[in-house]
Amino acid sequence: MSGRELIIEGARQNNLKNITIRLPHNKVIAITGVSGSGKSSLAFDTIFAEGQWRFIESLSTYARLFLEKLDRPDVDAIHNIRPAIALEQKNPVKGSRSTVGTLTEIYDLLRILYSRVAIAHCPNCSKEIRKWDTSQIVSELLEKYRNEKAIIVFETEESIKTLKQRGFHRLWINGEVKEINDFSLEPPYEVVLDRLVISDEPRLSDSIEMAWKEGKEKLKVIIFRQTIDNTQETIKDASSPYSLSRPEKSETLRGHLLPLVYSSKNSCDDCNIELPEPSPILFSFNHPICACPECKGFGNVLIYDEDIIVPDKDLSLSEGAIEMWESPSVRWWKDQMIKGAKKSGIDVNKPYNELTREERNIVFKGNEHFYGINAFFEELESKRYKLHVRVFLSRYRSPITCPKCGGKRLCEYALSYKIEGIDIAELSSMSVSSMLQWFKALQLSPMQREISKEAVRQIILKLQFLEQVGLDYLTLNRQAKTLSGGEYQRVNLSNQLSSALTGTLYVLDEPTIGLHPRDTRRIAEIMKELCSMGNTIIVVEHDKDIISISDWVVEMGPGGGHLGGEVIFSGKMEEFLKTDTLTARFIRGEETEKRTGMVTHSPTRPFTHQIALYGASGNNLKNVNLKIPLNALTVVTGVSGSGKSSLIVETLYLAIARHFRIESDHPLPYKNISGLEKIRGIRLIDQTPIGKTPRSNPLTYLKIFDPIRKLFSEQVEAKAHGYTPGFFSFNVPGGRCETCKGEGYQKMEMYFFEDIFVRCEDCKGKRYSKEALRVTYKGKNISDVLEMTVDEASEFFSEIHEISSKFALMKDIGLGYLKLGQPATTLSGGEAQRLKICAELDTRGTQSPSRKSILYILDEPTVGLHHNDVLKFIRIIRRLIESGNTVVIIEHNLDVISQADWVIDMGPEGGDKGGNIIFEGTPKELQNIEYSYTGKYLKGASSL
Numbered sequence: 001m002s003g004r005e006l007i008i009e010g011a012r013q014n015n016l017k018n019i020t021i022r023l024p025h026n027k028v029i030a031i032t033g034v035s036g037s038g039k040s041s042l043a044f045d046t047i048f049a050e051g052q053w054r055f056i057e058s059l060s061t062y063a064r065l066f067l068e069k070l071d072r073p074d075v076d077a078i079h080n081i082r083p084a085i086a087l088e089q090k091n092p093v094k095g096s097r098s099t100v101g102t103l104t105e106i107y108d109l110l111r112i113l114y115s116r117v118a119i120a121h122c123p124n125c126s127k128e129i130r131k132w133d134t135s136q137i138v139s140e141l142l143e144k145y146r147n148e149k150a151i152i153v154f155e156t157e158e159s160i161k162t163l164k165q166r167g168f169h170r171l172w173i174n175g176e177v178k179e180i181n182d183f184s185l186e187p188p189y190e191v192v193l194d195r196l197v198i199s200d201e202p203r204l205s206d207s208i209e210m211a212w213k214e215g216k217e218k219l220k221v222i223i224f225r226q227t228i229d230n231t232q233e234t235i236k237d238a239s240s241p242y243s244l245s246r247p248e249k250s251e252t253l254r255g256h257l258l259p260l261v262y263s264s265k266n267s268c269d270d271c272n273i274e275l276p277e278p279s280p281i282l283f284s285f286n287h288p289i290c291a292c293p294e295c296k297g298f299g300n301v302l303i304y305d306e307d308i309i310v311p312d313k314d315l316s317l318s319e320g321a322i323e324m325w326e327s328p329s330v331r332w333w334k335d336q337m338i339k340g341a342k343k344s345g346i347d348v349n350k351p352y353n354e355l356t357r358e359e360r361n362i363v364f365k366g367n368e369h370f371y372g373i374n375a376f377f378e379e380l381e382s383k384r385y386k387l388h389v390r391v392f393l394s395r396y397r398s399p400i401t402c403p404k405c406g407g408k409r410l411c412e413y414a415l416s417y418k419i420e421g422i423d424i425a426e427l428s429s430m431s432v433s434s435m436l437q438w439f440k441a442l443q444l445s446p447m448q449r450e451i452s453k454e455a456v457r458q459i460i461l462k463l464q465f466l467e468q469v470g471l472d473y474l475t476l477n478r479q480a481k482t483l484s485g486g487e488y489q490r491v492n493l494s495n496q497l498s499s500a501l502t503g504t505l506y507v508l509d510e511p512t513i514g515l516h517p518r519d520t521r522r523i524a525e526i527m528k529e530l531c532s533m534g535n536t537i538i539v540v541e542h543d544k545d546i547i548s549i550s551d552w553v554v555e556m557g558p559g560g561g562h563l564g565g566e567v568i569f570s571g572k573m574e575e576f577l578k579t580d581t582l583t584a585r586f587i588r589g590e591e592t593e594k595r596t597g598m599v600t601h602s603p604t605r606p607f608t609h610q611i612a613l614y615g616a617s618g619n620n621l622k623n624v625n626l627k628i629p630l631n632a633l634t635v636v637t638g639v640s641g642s643g644k645s646s647l648i649v650e651t652l653y654l655a656i657a658r659h660f661r662i663e664s665d666h667p668l669p670y671k672n673i674s675g676l677e678k679i680r681g682i683r684l685i686d687q688t689p690i691g692k693t694p695r696s697n698p699l700t701y702l703k704i705f706d707p708i709r710k711l712f713s714e715q716v717e718a719k720a721h722g723y724t725p726g727f728f729s730f731n732v733p734g735g736r737c738e739t740c741k742g743e744g745y746q747k748m749e750m751y752f753f754e755d756i757f758v759r760c761e762d763c764k765g766k767r768y769s770k771e772a773l774r775v776t777y778k779g780k781n782i783s784d785v786l787e788m789t790v791d792e793a794s795e796f797f798s799e800i801h802e803i804s805s806k807f808a809l810m811k812d813i814g815l816g817y818l819k820l821g822q823p824a825t826t827l828s829g830g831e832a833q834r835l836k837i838c839a840e841l842d843t844r845g846t847q848s849p850s851r852k853s854i855l856y857i858l859d860e861p862t863v864g865l866h867h868n869d870v871l872k873f874i875r876i877i878r879r880l881i882e883s884g885n886t887v888v889i890i891e892h893n894l895d896v897i898s899q900a901d902w903v904i905d906m907g908p909e910g911g912d913k914g915g916n917i918i919f920e921g922t923p924k925e926l927q928n929i930e931y932s933y934t935g936k937y938l939k940g941a942s943s944l
Helices: 039-057 061-067 102-103 106-117 134-146 161-166 199-214 327-342 357-365 373-381 387-394 424-428 432-440 444-468 485-498 515-532 544-549 582-588 644-659 706-714 716-721 782-787 792-794 803-810 829-843 868-882 894-898 933-939
Strands: 003-009 019-024 030-033 077-078 084-086 119-121 150-158 168-173 176-179 190-196 220-222 252-253 258-264 300-304 397-401 417-419 504-507 535-538 551-558 566-572 610-616 624-629 633-638 673-674 677-683 745-748 756-759 853-859 887-889 902-905 916-921
Touching: 003 039, 019 535, 019 551, 019 566, 030 039, 030 515, 039 077, 039 084, 039 551, 077 504, 084 485, 084 644, 102 106, 102 485, 106 417, 106 444, 134 199, 134 220, 150 199, 161 190, 168 582, 190 199, 199 220, 300 373, 327 357, 357 373, 373 387, 424 633, 424 792, 432 444, 444 515, 485 504, 504 706, 515 535, 515 544, 515 933, 544 582, 551 868, 582 868, 624 644, 624 887, 624 902, 624 916, 633 644, 633 868, 633 894, 644 673, 644 677, 644 853, 644 887, 677 829, 677 894, 706 716, 706 782, 706 803, 792 803, 803 829, 803 868, 829 853, 829 868, 868 887, 868 894, 894 933, 902 933
Parallel strands: 030 535, 030 551, 084 504, 504 535, 633 887, 633 902, 677 853, 853 887
Antiparallel strands: 003 019, 003 077, 119 417, 150 190, 150 220, 168 176, 168 190, 176 252, 220 258, 300 397, 551 566, 610 624, 610 673, 745 756, 902 916
């Protein structure tokens, strides 16, 4: 048995059909096939799961008490498996503290760099602050002020008597040297230690050392360039550096004085501000002392939002402009406000948007006649210990940039340390490409360069890896939770590059998600680079370019669900191209329109109505004007980071959502929007999960479970025992398993790790009691139905139109392989998104075209789809449009772009070089645009 091969024997996980396969190590292996064919079952649920299991076996007995209950993959044997790392397309980050910088550990390196070489600046006057030692002081004085006259002064709290006893007889008071003869002076005193010409290095060094010691590592040197008037002694009279003859009268310095303050601490003498010593912890926004005291390190604060509190400003106060006060339980607040407003001279029948700013302020703040909106919230704030109160308050708050730190997250002291005039927050706000250029041009002193060279080297290396994976447009301060699944996966991929591991098995899930075809080659290069380091790369992928560069190809199939689970090809790339599989034909470019039945779409009618958005300027958008034709399919394209999501999701969707009173965040800045009277609603169909626990599944989400439960309650066995449809619900007591409360799994809290779900030991994951499982329909019990795939259930319930019609929708959109009871927590983002499309088609997609349109926005809906399934998806989208709706899709897939009625191409590049609409028109017209990357790739696509 060769150690050069990974050998899997008898794999039966999920729909795998007892497959045996050999895969070469140190190669790039692409696993492809139609949706549901068993790709993830082989790559993740079998190979990676076994690698993880063997890791678990190496842990302590205590740790295994929690983890051994996890199911091992259903496989006879796996030989020569390496330590495995999975890079999936899911973003598990939910909190707001994690950023791209912390994920990649670049921010940690920046903290080290700033603690070592950053220069302090006074937060008040912005003057540069420097720490000194005596040798540095002497060197600077000799270099800059040689042969100048000077007085060396230190500050002390000692009494006048003590100073005179120690031989100090002069003070520096208001620009004059005065004899110590006034015992009424209050400390602290500035004591004159020496007067000299800066030329004698030994004397200068001795005086500086003495003053440094007496002043507790702080002293002042007053430089003056003219004579001392009315003095009986000259500087030369001072024969000792420490003891000076007593003058008979005061000495007044005439001419220009230049006071120089030197300290071993980071302090500004002018503003009397002392900065803390720089350390990596000072630059951590997660540390309670170093974070901004206002926003606690989040960068934003929550405020009560007038736009949410008064959603319809065309209403008057009496008509219910303050919507939350329309509830009977809080109606008193409205009544007292109406009475008080009348006494205050406010017209309660005037539309809210016609009230003056002063009148609106009174409504919020109240006065002697009534309690305002602020008082209402203050009253509720005192009851925040109640969950429903916290939920209520959260509905009316929106985040705004922290007014104290400006969104920088750190306290003012941390922001006072700068490198070349840039603080750590400003550096983190740069794009990866801009920061990389900044570091390459960074000028440091020889000493600074020596103490920071390793940190700078690692920072540049990590930035280059991020650029290499196509994330050069990201900023380090971007919240990790806002990354798409594809972006999160590529961030992790860059981390693996920088870790330089060898002898590792990497399992990747569609790493090209979210990438423009132009950027796909970068991922291919990275996989080859990881492979050259002695690693094995297994990638689940549909992308033509990634499959083409692979050393070994495995195609699963032939169909999805129960029709899949077989290896229909496994071998070298050159052999794969000779086969007649669906994917091989696609790679060779033979999957023509005739073969697939697709016809390149062209608009058959002019667009009569549109939605127009003007002046979008958020993120990298550059005053963009956008026009979306109604009752049509618009595809928004562009390279990664060009501004697609900023324009469509964060501006257009949020602006329209606010118009239709959909609870949402503030849209990015824009000037105006028109055409909303032509639509009756908006839906964002994204890849967020359809449920957060195993209790949710496709049946419950699409409301198919209700008629199925009713069907089981009508069976003879059920009627004999009086079972109702509710008895077959796993959400309420009755026929469900009470050990797991009908979930089939039990949640185990891992405290420091992500919670895990383990199969219930009583019902073995079936969710139901023995009594419920005795009731059958056509030989199947309720648990058997939940284990069916959509394809199987469609045939099983074919005689019941209410049920089978919904399964037909799921099959049409490429979800025929899904199990009906598959927990929502296990669905991919693409599967969740397509289920949402099914729900829309079922409930809203069949209205008459004459009715107002619903605007649907989809973000990369073809994620996880094989080329053959993409064509099915396009047909479904056409059904939505033919029913009178409007669809806007953010997409890189060339098949989808080619079928659009209208294409909007963003660019020309990503990040700061993007943010413009560089083309609007039909797919045919786009092919002729030479400066468009999308047009270039579209021109060569076989679908056109």
